Amino acid sequence: GNSVTQMEGPVTLSEEAFLTINCTYTATGYPSLFWYVQYPGEGLQLLLKATKADDKGSNKGFEATYRKETTSFHLEKGSVQVSDSAVYFCALSGDNQGGKLIFGQGTELSVKP
């Protein structure tokens, strides 16, 4: 079945450091891929998405490129801020799945001043 694997956290960075959070997936067909962010005590917010191979999603300085050849959707940001501290979830929505989302286990990011 479809699945998502994320790098384990927590990830601790200093402010202005470069961020990469790895995400790989297993799916048949052509899934859509998403990154959601969850701040402490809150629900999930969509950060970015890509719906076909080689698409790049971007938002608030974060980027991720849909790589079908490596089945990956790694999240990157050039310069993190303390306010980026949160849990990040990679997710996919597969073909003929009615929009059901399958999530990775989440990666906690902590940014220190």
Added chain:
Amino acid sequence: ETGVTQSPTHLIKTRGQQVTLRCSSQSGHNTVSWYQQALGQGPQFIFQYYREEENGRGNFPPRFSGLQFPNYSSELNVNALELDDSALYLCASSRPGTGRQETQYFGPGTRLLVL
């Protein structure tokens, strides 16, 4: 535009009891999905409702049931609560159509504690 809202925000129940959680979808959205997020885990899909009918279900027992109303709001009911049902329950709505490209917008969640 009003986002997805959920009620209550927190709830404490005891084993064996029943609970009802509520969700109002975002304006213009007719599809509602429910997810269970255990502490430290990613959300797990429970089921989805589209035009008042269940449209897909995850690996959850029948004591998890739902409803969708004509105004597209939804309820999640859990009977015979177990300790492992303690979790954050998230509701998400999406625009008409249930395709893989549709973005799901999440509410703040209801945190359920079963004692």
